[in-house]
Amino acid sequence: MNATMIGINFAYVVSAALFIFGLKMLSSPATARRGNLVSALGMLLAIVVTLLAQGLDYKWIILGMAVGTVIGLVAAYRVEMTAMPEMVALFNGFGGIASLLLAWSEYHQYPDMSTFIAIVAFLSAFIGGVTFTGSMVAYGKLAGRINSKAILFKGQHLLNAAILLLAIAAAALFSMHPDSGGGYALFLLIIVLALTFGVTSTIPIGGADMPVVISLLNSYSGLAACAAGFVISNNILIVAGALVGASGIILTNIMCKAMNRSLANVLFSGFGAVTQAAGGGAEQGEIRPATAEDVYYILEAADSVVFVPGYGLAVAQAQHVLRELGDLLEENGTEVSYAIHPVAGRMPGHMNVLLAEANVPYDQLVEMDDINPRMDSVDVCVVIGANDVVNPAALEDESSPIYGMPIIETFRAKTVIVLKRSMNPGFAGIQNALFFRPNTRMFFGDAKASLQALITEFKGGD
Amino acid sequence: MEAVYLTFVFVLAIFLGFELISKVPSILHTPLMSGSNAISGITLIGALASLQTDHHGFTAFLGTLAVIFATINVVGGYAVTNRMLEMFKKKDEGGAK
Numbered sequence: 001m002n003a004t005m006i007g008i009n010f011a012y013v014v015s016a017a018l019f020i021f022g023l024k025m026l027s028s029p030a031t032a033r034r035g036n037l038v039s040a041l042g043m044l045l046a047i048v049v050t051l052l053a054q055g056l057d058y059k060w061i062i063l064g065m066a067v068g069t070v071i072g073l074v075a076a077y078r079v080e081m082t083a084m085p086e087m088v089a090l091f092n093g094f095g096g097i098a099s100l101l102l103a104w105s106e107y108h109q110y111p112d113m114s115t116f117i118a119i120v121a122f123l124s125a126f127i128g129g130v131t132f133t134g135s136m137v138a139y140g141k142l143a144g145r146i147n148s149k150a151i152l153f154k155g156q157h158l159l160n161a162a163i164l165l166l167a168i169a170a171a172a173l174f175s176m177h178p179d180s181g182g183g184y185a186l187f188l189l190i191i192v193l194a195l196t197f198g199v200t201s202t203i204p205i206g207g208a209d210m211p212v213v214i215s216l217l218n219s220y221s222g223l224a225a226c227a228a229g230f231v232i233s234n235n236i237l238i239v240a241g242a243l244v245g246a247s248g249i250i251l252t253n254i255m256c257k258a259m260n261r262s263l264a265n266v267l268f269s270g271f272g273a274v275t276q277a278a279g280g281g282a283e284q285g286e287i288r289p290a291t292a293e294d295v296y297y298i299l300e301a302a303d304s305v306v307f308v309p310g311y312g313l314a315v316a317q318a319q320h321v322l323r324e325l326g327d328l329l330e331e332n333g334t335e336v337s338y339a340i341h342p343v344a345g346r347m348p349g350h351m352n353v354l355l356a357e358a359n360v361p362y363d364q365l366v367e368m369d370d371i372n373p374r375m376d377s378v379d380v381c382v383v384i385g386a387n388d389v390v391n392p393a394a395l396e397d398e399s400s401p402i403y404g405m406p407i408i409e410t411f412r413a414k415t416v417i418v419l420k421r422s423m424n425p426g427f428a429g430i431q432n433a434l435f436f437r438p439n440t441r442m443f444f445g446d447a448k449a450s451l452q453a454l455i456t457e458f459k460g461g462d
Numbered sequence: 463m464e465a466v467y468l469t470f471v472f473v474l475a476i477f478l479g480f481e482l483i484s485k486v487p488s489i490l491h492t493p494l495m496s497g498s499n500a501i502s503g504i505t506l507i508g509a510l511a512s513l514q515t516d517h518h519g520f521t522a523f524l525g526t527l528a529v530i531f532a533t534i535n536v537v538g539g540y541a542v543t544n545r546m547l548e549m550f551k552k553k554d555e556g557g558a559k
Contacts, residue, residue, distance in 0.1 A: 019501055020482065026494055027485040033547035036497050040540040043500070050510045057515045060526045064509075068533020075534070076541035087542060088496050091503075091535050098505040098532035105512050105524035116465045218495055221502040230468055232508050238468060239475040240504035246479025247498040251491060342488050349491030353546050361553040365489050 004053060011049035012236040018042025019240055023247075029362045046236055081357045082314050085347040089139040089214050092221045096131025099124050099224035100191065106231050107187060111179040117231060118175035122190060124227035126167060129194025130201070131220040137202040138213050142346065148207030157268060160200055167193040205266065211347045212255045212266045219248020251348050258342035260394070260405030285436035287423070290443050292450070295417055296457035298441070302379035302415075304335040306371060308408050309351055310344050312385020312421075318448035319358040322384065325451050326360065328458045337364045339371040339381075339408050341389040372409050381413040383434075384447050387420075391432045402430060416440045419450050493546045500539025506532035 019042045025035025051061070079087045103124035107113065113121060140146035167190055174186040205213050222244025229237025256263050290298075299305060307326065313319055326336045338360060344351035352365055375381075383390050390410045393400040410416050411434050418440060434440055443450055486494050509528035517525065 020478065023482045023494075023498070024485070026490055026497065027487065029487075029489060029547075029550045030552070032490055032493060032550065033544065036493070036540065036543045036547055039497060039501060040544075043504070043536055043540070046504070046507050047510065050507050053511060055514045055516065056510070057513045057517070057522065060513045060522055061510055061529060064513075064526045064529030065533050068530045069537045071530075072534040072536070072538030073541055076538045076545060079542060081546070084492060084496070084542075084546070087538075088492075088499055091496070091499050091539050091542075094531040095499065095502045095505060095535040098503070098509060098528045098535065101524050101528035101531065102505055102508045102512060105509075105521050105528065108524065109512070109517055109521045215495070218499060218502075221499065225502050225505045226472060228505050228508050230465075230472075232511065233464060233468065234508055234511070235468070235471055237504050237508055238472050240501050242472050242475035243479040243482070244498045244502040246476050247483040247494065250480065250483045251495060254488070254491075340488075342491075345492075347492055348495060349488055349493070352489045353492045353549070356546070356549040356551070359549075359551070362489060362550045363553050367488050 008049045008053060009235070011045055012234075015042040015046040015236055016239045018045065019243060023243065081353055083143070084350060084353060085210065085214060086139050086142045088347065089135045089142060089217065092214070092217050093132045093135030093139065095221040096128045096135060096217075096224050098128070099221075099228045100128030100132065100194070102228045103128065103231055104187070104191070107178070111183065113178045115175050118178040119171070120227050120230035121178075122171040122174060122187075124224055124231055125187070125191055126171070126194045127220050127227060128224040129191055130198040131217055131224055133195045133198030134202040134213070134220070135198075135217050137199055138210055138217060141207050142210055148210075150206035150209075151203045156200070156204055160197065163193055163197045163200065167197070201267070204268075209259075209266050211343060211345075211350075212252055212259070212263070214347050215248050215251035215255055216263075217248075219245050219252060222246075222248055254342060255348055258406060260402060287435055288441050290417065290441040292443070292453040292457055294441065295443050296454055298380055298415055298417065299329060299334070299382075299454070300332065300458075302329075302334055304378050305329055305337075305380045305382060306366075306375075306378050306410075306413065307336070307338045308381060308383045308386050308390060308410055309338060309340070309355070310384065310386025310389065311346060311351070312387075313447055314345065314351070314354050314385075316385065316447040318384070318451055319354050319360075321448055321451040321455065323355070323358040323360050325455055325458070326364075328455060332458075337366045337371070339366050339368065341368050341386065341408050342406075343389065344386065368406060368408050375409050375412040378413040379415065381410040381416045383410055383416065383418045383420075384451075385419070387432055388430065390434055391430065392437070393430065393433045397433070400430060410434065411437050411439070414439065417443055419443050419445070419447050421446060490550075493543050496539055496546070497543040500536055500543060503532045503535030503539060506536055 022035045022039025025031040103121045141148040170186045170190050177183050222241045226241030329336050340351050392411045394402045394405040394407045509532050513525040
């Protein structure tokens with residue numbers, strides 16, 4: 001190792017430290033933005049020192065980076081916040097395919113790999129390929145380009161298992177003789193299998209489960225980068241890839257817990273497709289509708305109001321109107337906060353971003369575990385576009401399919417107001433016991449129009 | 463021996479990752495995801511190093527493609543994360559519309 005290489009590798013250590021600091025600063029909204037910049041600085045440093053190495057072909061590098069930068073920036077600045085899950089899925093996929101291409105190029109150049117390098121080259125190409133097509137399917141489902149329902153067919157698990165076994169067998173043969181002519185054919189076969197597996201393993205997962213899938217693919221893209229790091233013996237790829245891999249696994253786990261499902265259940269059962277007809281639709285009772293005026297009087301008299309937004313709020317594009325109502329309530333001397341369930345939105349933390357975009361200050365955003373213990377002292381809970389995540393059946397009805405799922409315990413508030421278009425059940429097809437509680441009032445209509453009506457009441461009432 | 467050393471680094475980094483990420487509040491999970499996504503574009507470093515003057519033809523082609531995709535991942539990821547985090551404001555700073 002010559003002096004330049006040693007210098008470069010020392011700079012990589014600094015980059016790794018910057019990534020770690022950057023992630024550490026993400027633990028508070030106050031420092032998060034600087035944290036992201038610190039992490040970007042680490043990346044910039046790693047890129048700059050890499051370019052100092054001798055014998056690089058700059059024309060291709062400049063071309064590639066220029067094209068990538070333009071596409072990346074345009075995409076990042078044009079995307080709507082509601083479309084963030086699609087964007088993340090797309091970027092994820094690109095990271096995956098880059099790892100596949102890197103492993104391929106490395107193998108093409110140096111086919112006489114050791115067995116160990118051949119195995120990690122296989123992992124890099126395989127995980128990268130699965131990440132790529134898996135993310136493309138996730139993107140298609142989230143963006144509505146392909147049917148977001150779970151697509152199931154007979155023998156699906158068998159097919160997936162067969163592809164996986166075939167890939168492992170191909171990898172075993174490949175890693176024994178990577179430099180033979182057959183080795184190259186096997187490598188190509190592995191790539192094809194990976195790309196196919198990405199599609200066949202993601203297509204049976206329903207649109208509502210996409211948050212879990214994106215988290216998982218996020219983890220894969222990190223692990224693919226990690227494997228690529230093993231191929232070229234580069235520590236910075238291994239460290240950065242491992243950090244991302246860990247991050248994705250944690251988020252996947254949080255999402256699964258919040259949805260009360262195991263990862264295996266999400267990946268293999270096709271939840272979105274089979275509507276759980278067994279859901280306790282029997283528990284009916286009297287519902288109490290309310291008009292805008294009634295709701296206005298309830299809110300006007302309240303000392304504390306907690307809004308519980310769900311994805312329906314974002315679909316109705318009502319987050320700005322909601323913030324306006326929140327501001328009016330605050331002027332009225334009411335304590336306002338927004339309680340957010342971990343699965344609200346279409347990816348982890350999505351709802352928080354949507355509310356932040358509507359200028360809701362982050363100190364008013366409360367997590368489920370923080371609001372539940374003090375729910376008894378809340379005067380009014382306003383549920384907007386959320387359904388299953390506030391269903392008390394999750395706590396009380398053992399026969400309910402969502403039994404055991406953590407919920408925001410709105411029913412313990414003194415009064416609950418539910419803004420809802422109609423009495424249709426949520427995506428799980430389960431009737432919501434909350435609607436029939438004596439302290440619940442139903443305020444029917446489009447979320448945005450209903451909130452607008454309340455604002456008009458407030459402005460007229462002053 | 464090198465394999466052992468690299469695996470050592472890998473295992474420690476995984477543990478560090480678990481420690482760091484579990485401290486991130488759920489409010490910031492979307493930026494965390496897009497930010498860590500940008501970090502996973504680190505493959506760019508490998509792709510850049512693979513584009514050497516004595517590599518030609520197909521290798522250079524694969525390397526350039528890898529550079530393009532990884533750059534989109536890195537630049538787009540950091541830019542969109544920054545855009546999101548800009549919007550997170552405290553009450554006293556958030557008043558101006």
